[in-house]
Amino acid sequence: MLSQVTRHFAGLWLAALAVGAWGAQAPLSVAEIATGVFVHRGAVAEVTRDNGGDIANLSFVVGERCVAVIDTGSTAAIGRALLAAIRQHTRLPVCYVINTHMHFDHVFGNVAFEGDGVRFVASQRLPSSLSARAEGFLQRVGDSLGEAAEGTRPVYPTELVDTVTTLDLGGRRLVLKAWPTAHTDNDLTVYDERTATLWTGDLLFVEHLPVIDGSVRGWLAAIDDLVALGARHVVPGHGPVDVAGSDGLERERAYLSHVAATVRRAIRDGRSLREVIDAGESETVAEWQLVEAFHPRNLSAAYTELEWED
Amino acid sequence: MKRRQFIAAGLGLAVGARLASAAEPKGPGTAQSLNVEVWQGLRPGLFGEREIDIDAGEIISLDTPYRAADAAAVPIAVRSHLDGSDGRYIKRMWLLIDQNPTPVVGVFSFYPESGGADVETRVRVNDYTFVRAIAETSDDKLYMTANFVKASGGCSAPASKDAAAARQSLGKMKLRIDPPAAPGGAARAQLLIRHPNVTGLAMDQLTRMYPQPHYVRKIDISYQDKPVMQAEVTFAIAENPSFRFNFRHQGAGVLVARVEDTEDGHFEARAQVDASGAS
Numbered sequence: 353m354l355s356q357v358t359r360h361f362a363g364l365w366l367a368a369l370a371v372g373a374w375g376a377q378a379p380l381s382v383a384e385i386a387t388g389v390f391v392h393r394g395a396v397a398e399v400t401r402d403n404g405g406d407i408a409n410l411s412f413v414v415g416e417r418c419v420a421v422i423d424t425g426s427t428a429a430i431g432r433a434l435l436a437a438i439r440q441h442t443r444l445p446v447c448y449v450i451n452t453h454m455h456f457d458h459v460f461g462n463v464a465f466e467g468d469g470v471r472f473v474a475s476q477r478l479p480s481s482l483s484a485r486a487e488g489f490l491q492r493v494g495d496s497l498g499e500a501a502e503g504t505r506p507v508y509p510t511e512l513v514d515t516v517t518t519l520d521l522g523g524r525r526l527v528l529k530a531w532p533t534a535h536t537d538n539d540l541t542v543y544d545e546r547t548a549t550l551w552t553g554d555l556l557f558v559e560h561l562p563v564i565d566g567s568v569r570g571w572l573a574a575i576d577d578l579v580a581l582g583a584r585h586v587v588p589g590h591g592p593v594d595v596a597g598s599d600g601l602e603r604e605r606a607y608l609s610h611v612a613a614t615v616r617r618a619i620r621d622g623r624s625l626r627e628v629i630d631a632g633e634s635e636t637v638a639e640w641q642l643v644e645a646f647h648p649r650n651l652s653a654a655y656t657e658l659e660w661e662d
Numbered sequence: 663m664k665r666r667q668f669i670a671a672g673l674g675l676a677v678g679a680r681l682a683s684a685a686e687p688k689g690p691g692t693a694q695s696l697n698v699e700v701w702q703g704l705r706p707g708l709f710g711e712r713e714i715d716i717d718a719g720e721i722i723s724l725d726t727p728y729r730a731a732d733a734a735a736v737p738i739a740v741r742s743h744l745d746g747s748d749g750r751y752i753k754r755m756w757l758l759i760d761q762n763p764t765p766v767v768g769v770f771s772f773y774p775e776s777g778g779a780d781v782e783t784r785v786r787v788n789d790y791t792f793v794r795a796i797a798e799t800s801d802d803k804l805y806m807t808a809n810f811v812k813a814s815g816g817c818s819a820p821a822s823k824d825a826a827a828a829r830q831s832l833g834k835m836k837l838r839i840d841p842p843a844a845p846g847g848a849a850r851a852q853l854l855i856r857h858p859n860v861t862g863l864a865m866d867q868l869t870r871m872y873p874q875p876h877y878v879r880k881i882d883i884s885y886q887d888k889p890v891m892q893a894e895v896t897f898a899i900a901e902n903p904s905f906r907f908n909f910r911h912q913g914a915g916v917l918v919a920r921v922e923d924t925e926d927g928h929f930e931a932r933a934q935v936d937a938s939g940a941s
Contacts, residue, residue: 477826479868484820486867506867533824566823622840622850624782624906626727626737648731653823656735656784656902659854660836 377429379436380410383593386547386585388414388524390441391593392434396560396641399426399457399496406430408457409587411551412438413544415521418447422542422551423589424461426493428503431461446470448519450528451509452553452589453536454482455565456489462507473519474509475530477538482506513540531555534571535563535589543583550583558591558600561607561640564653568612575605603639610636615654616661625655692716695792695808700760708756708766709804714796718805719743722752722779722797726809733816735784735900740795742779752779754798759898761791763817763863768895774800775888777848777908784900786816786861820864822901831856835931837919841911841939848908849939853883853919855904855929861897878903880922885935886915911939 382390394408405426412434413420419438424431438446451459451474459482462472486506493501513530524546531539535554542551555574557563564571579598587593588600618628629648637643693716695701705714715721725739742752751774757767772779779797787793794808822828834856842849855878862875877897883890890909909917914937921929933941 480825483866483868484825484864487865488815488818488820490867508868533827537824537826624737624739625735625784625904626725626739626782629727629731629737652732652735656900656904657823659904660856660902 377432377436379440380406380430380433382412382437382441384441385587385593386544386549389544389547389549389585390414390437391587392437393593394425394457394590396591398642398645399493401497401500404430404500405457405460405493405497408455408589409591409593410434410461411587412446413521413524413526413549414442414444415524417520417522418445420448420450420519420521420526420542421446421465422450422587423452423458423553424449424465426457426460426504427497427501428461428463428505429500431464434461435464447521448473448526450474450519450526450540450542451478452541452551453539454478454485455536455554456493458553458589459506460489460493460504463503463505466507471511472507472509473511473513473517473528475538475540476512476514477530478540479508479512481536481538482508531574532570533566534574536566539566539574541578543581548584549587550578550581550585551587552578552589554589556586556588556600556604558588558595558603559641560590561637561642561646562604562650563646564608564611564650567657568608568650568654569657572605572608572612575601575608607636607640611650611654612658615651615658619655619659619661625652628655691792691810692718692794692806692808695760695794695810698760698792700765701758701792701794704758704765709796712804714804714806716806718797718807721799721805722755722795722807724793724795724807724809726793726811728810728812730787730811730813730816733787733813734819736787736811736813736816737782737784738793739782739906740780740797742797744778744799746774750799750801751776752797753800755779755781756794756796757785758794758796759785759787759791759811760794761789762786762898763788763861764896764898766896767898768893771889771892773889775885775910776890777910780906780908781891781893782904782906784904785898786819786900787811787813788817789814816900817861817898818863818865822858828856828858828901832858833927833929835919835921835929837917837931837933837941839917839933839935839939839941841941845939846910846912849911849935850906850908851883851917851933852904852906853881853931854902855921856902857923859897859899859901859903876923876925878921878923881905882920883907883909883918885909885917886912890917911935913937917941 380392392410411422527543730736755770836854838852840850859877881893
């Protein structure tokens with residue numbers, strides 16, 4: 353009897369300690385979209401003080417032995433809030449932190465998960481792409497968020513995927529696939545065999561205009577393969593989860609095809625990059641959010657890629 | 663040592679940038695641009711006491727976006743308006759970005775055969791800044807025009823969206839020619855060079871090292887063995903440098919582009935042009 357009470361108090365004390373360590377972070381809201389699959393929806397927005405950098409979709413998957421985290425947010429604080437959300441649903445340890453690519457809104461929360469037994473997993477090409485950009489990312493996050501970005505620093509993956517690998521969470525296997533250059537040069541998707549859930553990372557944007565930071569040609573090719581996977585649940589990097597069937601991928605394909613066609617026509621007609629950017633928008637673009645922030649950039653990226661086509 | 667100087671200069675200039683941005687004129691703002699500290703510092707070294715006419719509209723104009731879509735690839739164009747009727751041509755042109763760590767983007771030389779001193783390229787812009795073009799005519803007069811451009815971070819952004827592909831294709835070139843509207847007129851050409859044009863200013867966060875700068879520094883274009891355009895350029899030119907220029911088409915010939923980079927890489931592209939001006 354006495355020992356039970358003692359244990360109870362010890363438990364409280366440990367919980368209090370843990371809260372201190374996590375900076376008393378309020379947990380992120382998550383939805384269980386399939387058994388043991390939890391997703392937090394980030395805002396469809398650029399980083400602002402109001403959203404605190406909470407702009408990407410962040411997930412965790414619970415196996416019988418341990419938990420895998422898929423993307424960790426823009427700051428240490430968001431990473432801690434994600435960890436707090438995990439603790440509301442399971443006591444199992446986190447064994448893997450998976451990053452779908454090197455953009456800060458997907459990796460900068462890694463620091464909250466550093467500790468014994470946690471392995472950081474990403475595409476083989478992530479470390480060099482992140483380290484080349486990390487200083488700029490840190491500055492940007494600091495400038496945009498101020499104190500909310502405190503403690504944020506990159507934590508690099510230690511386990512690298514060059515083609516395909518499988519992680520075992522105990523009775524639950526995740527298949528990780530590294531892609532040729534598409535959204536970036538280090539995209540990685542995750543597939544949960546038990547629930548047929550696919551995490552596309554930023555190979556899929558829903559509502560948020562797709563952002564080309566790799567290759568529009570490579571991305572269009574990747575979409576064919578992603579559609580063919582026929583996943584039951586799809587978690588995009590940004591925007592609503594589980595858009596019916598392959599609608600999300602088809603809309604994205606329509607936009608990227610439109611960009612490629614517009615730019616190819618301009619190059620063929622001898623029009624310059626400037627003329628293409630100044631030419632204005634079409635209806636294909638109007639359905640998306642954040643067009644002003646990213647569409648001109650996408651045209652620029654596509655132009656400088658496609659002008660090398662023969 | 664050199665690097666430290668770059669960085670020191672960069673820090674100093676960033677302060678100047680914020681002061682200058684108070685003006686932020688849209689479009690040509692040559693008169694306002696005279697007050698920029700960086701320009702006042704550069705002017706004596708580049709042009710001494712020589713007079714510079716800022717009423718340059720009939721000689722030269724500069725086309726820049728007011729706000730850049732991508733600070734690491736800002737399209738800019740210089741157009742010349744001398745048609746040769748007064749016997750003058752533009753023989754040299756300086757392109758400057760005040761608030762870049764190295765403000766001089768390049769110095770371009772042109773010739774009577776050049777078909778006009780028009781040049782279009784893409785540049786890296788590191789902070790809100792004036793971009794200026796200074797033309798020297800064949801009678802040794804200087805003219806300047808300046809535009810304000812809002813962009814930042816272009817020089818410290820890492821090169822290459824696909825680093826592996828960039829390494830493999832370095833030195834590949836493409837030469838595209840649009841025939842002249844009339845025989846003997848100016849034909850348009852575009853030279854594309856696969857090159858990461860590494861600034862050396864983007865620190866690798868993992869190694870805490872800056873990469874070795876590695877960029878195209880010299881371009882030499884000729885047609886029928888006569889010079890068309892020569893350029894000495896810096897890493898302010900964006901990755902995979904692109905240059906559009908004119909050349910006077912007088913019969914069939916070969917357009918030759920010779921390119922040299924800072925690690926003594928030499929690259930050459932040739933395009934045969936027929937009597938109609940098609941390639």
